[in-house]
Amino acid sequence: MARHFLWLLLIPFVGLLWVPFYNFHDPVLFGFPFFYWYQLAWVPMTAFLTWLAYRTYPNED
Amino acid sequence: MKTELDIPAVAVFLFFFALVTVMGFVASKWRRPKTLASLDEWGLGGRQFGTWITWFLVSGDFYTAYTVIAVPALVYSVGAYGFFALPYTILVYPIVFMVMPRLWQVAKDNGYVTAADVVHGRYGSRMLEAAVAITGVVATMPYIALQLIGMATAVKALGFEGELPLIAAFVVLALYTYSSGLRAPALIAFVKDIMIYIAVIAAVSVIPGKLGGYAAVFDAADQAFKAKGSGSILLQPSQYVAYATLALGSALAAFMYPHTLTGIFASKSATTIRKNAVLLPAYTLMLGLLALLGYMGHAAKLKLASNNDVVPALFQTLFPSWFAGFAFAAIAIGALVPAAVMSIGAANLFTRNFWKAYVNPQVDTAGEAAVAKIASLVVKVGALLVIIYLPTQFALDLQLLGGLWILQTLPALIFGLFTRWFTAPALLAGWVVGLFGGTYLAWTDGLKPLHLLSIGSFQAMVYVGLIALVVNIAVAMLVNLVVPKPVVTAEAAST
Numbered sequence: 391m392a393r394h395f396l397w398l399l400l401i402p403f404v405g406l407l408w409v410p411f412y413n414f415h416d417p418v419l420f421g422f423p424f425f426y427w428y429q430l431a432w433v434p435m436t437a438f439l440t441w442l443a444y445r446t447y448p449n450e451d
Numbered sequence: 452m453k454t455e456l457d458i459p460a461v462a463v464f465l466f467f468f469a470l471v472t473v474m475g476f477v478a479s480k481w482r483r484p485k486t487l488a489s490l491d492e493w494g495l496g497g498r499q500f501g502t503w504i505t506w507f508l509v510s511g512d513f514y515t516a517y518t519v520i521a522v523p524a525l526v527y528s529v530g531a532y533g534f535f536a537l538p539y540t541i542l543v544y545p546i547v548f549m550v551m552p553r554l555w556q557v558a559k560d561n562g563y564v565t566a567a568d569v570v571h572g573r574y575g576s577r578m579l580e581a582a583v584a585i586t587g588v589v590a591t592m593p594y595i596a597l598q599l600i601g602m603a604t605a606v607k608a609l610g611f612e613g614e615l616p617l618i619a620a621f622v623v624l625a626l627y628t629y630s631s632g633l634r635a636p637a638l639i640a641f642v643k644d645i646m647i648y649i650a651v652i653a654a655v656s657v658i659p660g661k662l663g664g665y666a667a668v669f670d671a672a673d674q675a676f677k678a679k680g681s682g683s684i685l686l687q688p689s690q691y692v693a694y695a696t697l698a699l700g701s702a703l704a705a706f707m708y709p710h711t712l713t714g715i716f717a718s719k720s721a722t723t724i725r726k727n728a729v730l731l732p733a734y735t736l737m738l739g740l741l742a743l744l745g746y747m748g749h750a751a752k753l754k755l756a757s758n759n760d761v762v763p764a765l766f767q768t769l770f771p772s773w774f775a776g777f778a779f780a781a782i783a784i785g786a787l788v789p790a791a792v793m794s795i796g797a798a799n800l801f802t803r804n805f806w807k808a809y810v811n812p813q814v815d816t817a818g819e820a821a822v823a824k825i826a827s828l829v830v831k832v833g834a835l836l837v838i839i840y841l842p843t844q845f846a847l848d849l850q851l852l853g854g855l856w857i858l859q860t861l862p863a864l865i866f867g868l869f870t871r872w873f874t875a876p877a878l879l880a881g882w883v884v885g886l887f888g889g890t891y892l893a894w895t896d897g898l899k900p901l902h903l904l905s906i907g908s909f910q911a912m913v914y915v916g917l918i919a920l921v922v923n924i925a926v927a928m929l930v931n932l933v934v935p936k937p938v939v940t941a942e943a944a945s946t
Binding site: 415418421423426430443 | 531534548549664686722729736739743
């Protein structure tokens with residue numbers, strides 16, 4: 391059951407490697423074009439997904 | 452840029468440099484073992500680093516001084532394309548999470564110190580072990596040389612001329628690495644990471660304010676690229692595949708290097724590594740913001756002799772000189788940590804997979820440490836000579852090829868953790884074809900990281916390292932199907 395959460399780690403690969411998905415100027419956020427804030431937003435999102443994977447992983451300590 | 456000696460900047464710089472030098476020597480007494488005379492202690496810090504030390508050590512040697520200089524420089528010169536460093540350093544952590552705890556466990560259970568140890572233990576093949584070890588050492592050497600370039604850029608910005616300051620810094624580094632081993636960069640990494648964080652947070656919060664905000668910064672960069680006729684703040688459709696394959700290929704290669712693996716092997720537990728996969732992206736966020744310094748260079752209308760000067764020039768132009776000195780010290784110390792870990796990683800490979808394998812198989816643990824200490828000195832002297840006597844471009848070209856080469860060790864090192872299907876001859880054949888074929892492609896393209904791939908109507912620029920890896924894996928699978936399986940060795944069967 392728990393190991394199913396490892397699949398979450400594939401999501402950032404889809405979100406970041408399919409470039410046509412985010413190569414836009416608009417919408418702008420805090421002066422950042424979409425291309426930049428979209429990729430920056432993947433940093434905390436990936437950390438969160440990895441944390442979910444960590445929480446559900448049978449860690450030894 | 453200013454070139455005369457800047458006294459407040461130099462004073463701050465020297466203070467921090469002296470501080471980390473003392474720390475480097477004191478580190479031999481930190482979490483003191485009975486003796487430092489074993490590779491587990493000298494080369495891996497006792498395999499006892501917990502979550503925080505590992506965080507500082509891995510980020511300290513993964514986000515190097517050269518990164519701090521070169522990523523903004525690339526963004527300054529080409530725009531959005533240079534930003535591939537961000538998806539690269541995001542995707543690397545899911546990979547670390549999935550792969551590295553297993554690798555750590557195998558190394559811990561069998562007392563392995565290097566990637567080549569793991570490969571030899573798994574397949575019992577001296578040839579495959581040697582292939583992985585040689586690739587590791589050769590790929591690391593230019594990487595150390597690049598750290599020197601990063602340090603030289605900072606030292607030059609302070610107003611020092613000539614190579615003497617660089618040589619002095621490296622001699623000091625070599626001496627405390629010799630005496631303290633991995634404990635020295637692990638301890639110094641705390642100072643390095645905190646300093647880099649302070650410098651970058653100051654830069655990304657203060658500089659845009661002085662230049663009219665982030666919107667103005669992006670506008671200025673956009674106009675500069677249009678005026679120049681090259682580069683752009685968005686990607687061209689023809690760059691999509693290049694951007695994605697560079698990010699993926701770099702992420703796959705990142706933890707194949709001896710220095711990053713040394714950080715992994717030195718951790719206390721597999722859980723420590725998984726926790727770090729969650730926590731290390733905090734540094735990636737900083738790298739993303741740092742990359743934008745390239746655009747701020749356009750907004751500040753800097754006149755630069757070299758793209759690599761964009762970060763130092765920004766600090767000199769927009770900050771008081773004492774803070775510029777602080778930032779340059781952060782960059783220089785940011786070179787010391789990876790250079791130390793890289794030389795230790797290369798020395799571990801030499802000792803375990805050449806000296807112990809061929810010269811003196813009976814060498815005891817104290818003997819191993821003695822050999823590794825000498826080897827770490829030789830590696831650093833070699834890198835220093837490369838920088839002093841060969842053109843800078845030579846180190847840059849070798850570094851590019853180094854990334855391609857180290858990526859070709861991935862199947863041998865990683866596949867065995869998940870499947871028993873592959874055999875040593877198959878993986879060796881894949882390595883040979885990937886490494887030499889990839890090098891040939893890069894060579895004929897004029898040492899460029901991208902190769903134009905045409906398959907039917909599909910045409911795209913693709914990262915050459917990733918092409919070589921795909922061919923490498925395909926050859927390994929093919930040979931595996933054709934050549935009969937040998938009997939599994941007892942040692943390999945027990946792992």
